[in-house]
Amino acid sequence: MRPSASPSHAGKPVKSREIVVSRLVKDLALNKYLYMMMIPVLAYYILFQYGPMYGAIIAFKEYSPIKGIVGSEWVGLAHFQSFFESYYFWRILKNTLLLSLYSLCFEFPAPIILALLINEVRNKRFKSIVQSVTYMPHFISLIVICGIIKDFTNSGGLINTFITYLGGDGQAMLQKPELFRSIYIISDIWQGMGWTSIIYLAALMNVDQEQFEAARIDGAGRLRQIWNVSLPGILPTIIIMLILRIGNLLSVGFEKIILLYNPAIYDTADVISSFVYRKGLLEFGWSYSAAVGLFNSVVNLILLVLANRLSKKFSENSLW
Amino acid sequence: MKKTKASLLAAVLSVFMILVSVTAACSSNSEEASQSSNSPTQSAAPQDNTNEATTYPIQTDKKLTYWAGINSNLAGIRNSLDEVPFFQEWQKRTGVPLTFISPTAGQQKEALNVMLASGELPDVIEYSWINFPGGPEKAIKDGYILRLNELMDQHAPNLKKYLEEHPEVDRLVKTDSGSYYGFPFIRGDESLLVFSGPIVRQDWLDELGLEVPTTIDEWYTVLKAFKEKKGASAPLSFLSEGKLAGLGNGAIIGAFGINQSFYLDNGQIKYGPAEPQYKDFLATMSKWYAEGLLDKNIATTDLKTLDANMISGATGVTLGNAGSHLGKWTPLLSEKDPKAVLAPAPYPVMNKGDVPRFGQLDNPFAVNGTAAITSKSKNPELAVKMLDYAYSEEGHMLFNFGVEGVSYTMENGYPTYTDLMMKNPDKLAPAQALSLYIRGNYFGPFVQDKRYSEQYNVLQSQKDSIEVWKTDAKSTKLPPITATPEESTELAKIMTDVETLVNEMTLKIILGSEPLSSYDSYMKKLETLNFDRAIEIQKAALERFNKR
Numbered sequence: 001m002r003p004s005a006s007p008s009h010a011g012k013p014v015k016s017r018e019i020v021v022s023r024l025v026k027d028l029a030l031n032k033y034l035y036m037m038m039i040p041v042l043a044y045y046i047l048f049q050y051g052p053m054y055g056a057i058i059a060f061k062e063y064s065p066i067k068g069i070v071g072s073e074w075v076g077l078a079h080f081q082s083f084f085e086s087y088y089f090w091r092i093l094k095n096t097l098l099l100s101l102y103s104l105c106f107e108f109p110a111p112i113i114l115a116l117l118i119n120e121v122r123n124k125r126f127k128s129i130v131q132s133v134t135y136m137p138h139f140i141s142l143i144v145i146c147g148i149i150k151d152f153t154n155s156g157g158l159i160n161t162f163i164t165y166l167g168g169d170g171q172a173m174l175q176k177p178e179l180f181r182s183i184y185i186i187s188d189i190w191q192g193m194g195w196t197s198i199i200y201l202a203a204l205m206n207v208d209q210e211q212f213e214a215a216r217i218d219g220a221g222r223l224r225q226i227w228n229v230s231l232p233g234i235l236p237t238i239i240i241m242l243i244l245r246i247g248n249l250l251s252v253g254f255e256k257i258i259l260l261y262n263p264a265i266y267d268t269a270d271v272i273s274s275f276v277y278r279k280g281l282l283e284f285g286w287s288y289s290a291a292v293g294l295f296n297s298v299v300n301l302i303l304l305v306l307a308n309r310l311s312k313k314f315s316e317n318s319l320w
Numbered sequence: 321m322k323k324t325k326a327s328l329l330a331a332v333l334s335v336f337m338i339l340v341s342v343t344a345a346c347s348s349n350s351e352e353a354s355q356s357s358n359s360p361t362q363s364a365a366p367q368d369n370t371n372e373a374t375t376y377p378i379q380t381d382k383k384l385t386y387w388a389g390i391n392s393n394l395a396g397i398r399n400s401l402d403e404v405p406f407f408q409e410w411q412k413r414t415g416v417p418l419t420f421i422s423p424t425a426g427q428q429k430e431a432l433n434v435m436l437a438s439g440e441l442p443d444v445i446e447y448s449w450i451n452f453p454g455g456p457e458k459a460i461k462d463g464y465i466l467r468l469n470e471l472m473d474q475h476a477p478n479l480k481k482y483l484e485e486h487p488e489v490d491r492l493v494k495t496d497s498g499s500y501y502g503f504p505f506i507r508g509d510e511s512l513l514v515f516s517g518p519i520v521r522q523d524w525l526d527e528l529g530l531e532v533p534t535t536i537d538e539w540y541t542v543l544k545a546f547k548e549k550k551g552a553s554a555p556l557s558f559l560s561e562g563k564l565a566g567l568g569n570g571a572i573i574g575a576f577g578i579n580q581s582f583y584l585d586n587g588q589i590k591y592g593p594a595e596p597q598y599k600d601f602l603a604t605m606s607k608w609y610a611e612g613l614l615d616k617n618i619a620t621t622d623l624k625t626l627d628a629n630m631i632s633g634a635t636g637v638t639l640g641n642a643g644s645h646l647g648k649w650t651p652l653l654s655e656k657d658p659k660a661v662l663a664p665a666p667y668p669v670m671n672k673g674d675v676p677r678f679g680q681l682d683n684p685f686a687v688n689g690t691a692a693i694t695s696k697s698k699n700p701e702l703a704v705k706m707l708d709y710a711y712s713e714e715g716h717m718l719f720n721f722g723v724e725g726v727s728y729t730m731e732n733g734y735p736t737y738t739d740l741m742m743k744n745p746d747k748l749a750p751a752q753a754l755s756l757y758i759r760g761n762y763f764g765p766f767v768q769d770k771r772y773s774e775q776y777n778v779l780q781s782q783k784d785s786i787e788v789w790k791t792d793a794k795s796t797k798l799p800p801i802t803a804t805p806e807e808s809t810e811l812a813k814i815m816t817d818v819e820t821l822v823n824e825m826t827l828k829i830i831l832g833s834e835p836l837s838s839y840d841s842y843m844k845k846l847e848t849l850n851f852d853r854a855i856e857i858q859k860a861a862l863e864r865f866n867k868r
Contacts, residue, residue, distance in 0.1 A: 065439045066463035087817045155616035172617045175831055262562040263823035264619040264831055281430050283812050284453045286437055
């Protein structure tokens with residue numbers, strides 16, 4: 001997260017403008033190669049992150065590509081209004097929030113636990129095998145993952161065959177609204193747990209070995225060590241990851257939903273992004289999608305700032 | 321620190337996904353785009369008033385870009401249209417070099433959307449323009465594609481001639497206000513209009529001593545027998561795509577006197593799910609589902625599942641096409657089980673002897689593959705001339721039969737496909753081999769020849785199917801009507817919600833997660849979605865169509 005090439009003193013508060021300018025010139029001369037290294041990164045953000053923000057205007061316009069952004073007519077908040085008044089607004093908002101919340105509760109701790117467990121493994125070979133196996137799913141394409149999920153959960157699929165074998169009643173699971181969230185979250189954990197745990201493993205590497213020794217001398221067992229040494233050691237990383245995660249609370253990825261859902265489970269599976277996909281991409285409603293996307297982002301931004309502030313208040317960690 | 325913020329914001333902004341794709345291209349193009357918005361009228365303005373037939377190949381050094389999907393039969397054989405012999409020959413014959421752009425299979429709509437939003441348009445776009453949100457009239461009005469009337473008058477004598485000789489087709493390919501917007505795909509013979517319907521395991525019927533079912537009750541008996549005596553785990557299975565898409569042509573549901581979407585009833589527009597008979601249909605389907613006669617995965621059945629069901633013998637009755645389904649399953653099935661026979665079955669009715677009122681029936685103007693010329697085209701005349709070739713005598717042969725001596729030979733004045741097509745040495749199925757040399761088995765801007773399907777449908781069951789699947793659908797089928805650009809936004813908004821509601825309710829009742837009685841409360845919700853207005857719009861569109 002920390003910038004490597006940007007000189008930190010450029011942003012320091014200074015008393016007068018002249019001093020700033022002269023310092024900057026001096027600094028430029030001194031660190032010109034560092035500055036040069038910064039150019040591509042800056043260009044990337046300006047071109048691909050800040051530049052497109054200008055396009056958010058189309059949320060307030062009746063956008064037509066031929067007329068262009070400037071030429072399109074202004075419609076004010078009409079698109080926002082029609083989104084909020086939509087028959088399904090509350091349902092998709094609820095689904096989005098719930099799915100995000102569940103993923104926060106269940107998906108977020110999973111890689112931490114995995115990292116702590118892997119960290120305890122003493123056999124190096126076994127450790128690397130476990131690591132490879134757990135992060136492998138991250139590299140499988142989402143389409144394939146969803147194909148696997150569909151095959152496993154349909155009425156003749158692996159899971160149902162197993163359930164029937166145990167004497168249960170096999171049913172197509174992706175047709176049951178009450179199961180969708182579980183399927184979504186569990187497969188997400190399976191897919192992302194190993195990969196994300198790498199960050200925590202790296203953080204664990206940095207925990208001072210002497211602390212472990214000290215703890216051992218004091219008679220702490222394995223679990224105690226994890227609780228009192230490992231966990232506090234990676235807490236800053238956990239909090240930063242948590243804040244970032246909260247900033248994306250409303251952004252449930254639409255690809256996976258769209259690949260998995262069907263009208264029988266709209267009740268729990270239809271979220272803002274899949275709704276936008278149906279409305280925007282399939283009906284050419286660019287402005288409408290932009291409006292919903294903007295709403296989504298604004299809520300996310302507010303949540304992010306809130307989370308950061310709370311974290312600053314209660315722990316000493318924060319993003320800024 | 322600044323950059324930390326930036327990367328943070330970047331993370332937040334990743335939700336802009338759609339936005340970014342739209343605007344990244346637009347911000348650089350908006351100026352150019354606004355400039356060119358008035359160019360269509362300029363370029364379309366008549367330069368000369370000659371209506372001479374073009375001589376092919378045209379001498380030109382200009383190149384056109386051509387956006388079109390790849391026939392799914394070519395999957396795994398050729399990756400781009402440049403490599404397909406047909407498309408090479410087409411360029412050679414017309415003399416117009418083409419650069420092809422192909423969307424990913426199955427994602428035409430999304431790809432077109434992104435392309436339109438970018439403002440970077442090719443010269444020609446093949447698409448089902450009638451399904452463009454707002455209809456072709458809106459596509460012209462918004463400046464995506466050209467109104468072709470004048471251009472066609474001057475440079476498309478072949479198509480013009482065809483339309484003059486076939487006024488009933490001419491009526492279908494125009495908009496309400498009389499604009500031509502593309503080079504259409506025309507099914508050139510009555511027999512080409514019917515190609516889909518119920519398919520049943522004839523060998524199972526024979527074995528069990530059953531007749532080919534014709535009524536809903538007989539279907540029930542047959543399905544029950546298949547389940548109990550043949551061990552079929554999904555006796556009736558068909559494509560779902562989340563909305564029981566397999567029933568879209570009116571199979572099963574038609575027996576209840578309605579169709580799944582809008583249809584005509586004595587000249588009146590009606591919407592099946594809003595009619596009281598829909599409840600009876602749901603009752604039957606949920607009963608079948610509960611008794612295990614329907615595929616258990618009915619909400620998620622895709623082609624892959626259906627293929628597996630058919631070939632493994634899990635399914636005994638299905639709904640499919642003569643070419644791509646019957647023709648594909650039959651050889652695969654007989655490989656596994658030499659006794660297996662698939663046969664077409666008539667569309668089911670309620671009372672024995674009734675003529676089915678609903679069934680698959682295409683319009684002579686099939687909406688897929690209409691080639692429109694975009695407003696960005698710098699050479700619209702050339703594009704028109706190039707496209708008009710397909711409607712000439714010579715072009716007609718090329719599109720339907722390919723190159724004489726290679727893909728067909730003339731036998732007693734009848735173009736007969738060669739062994740390269742029908743018994744391909746590289747072990748390609750006829751559908752695949754044909755897709756390399758002709759366009760007849762796919763849609764596109766040309767007139768389809770019935771002599772193609774006479775040979776393409778090799779199996780006797782396929783040949784029979786046209787007769788067996790005959791229905792009275794002509795009386796209930798809606799012509800290709802379009803709402804006005806103004807109405808269409810309203811219609812789209814209403815129908816998205818209505819369809820979401822209907823699809824959801826239908827599946828839930830069939831799956832048994834909601835009782836049948838909840839149908840009534842769903843119908844009350846329909847009213848709150850302003851559904852009456854949607855019917856009104858459709859009625860007005862039909863009236864305009866009838867006045868054409």
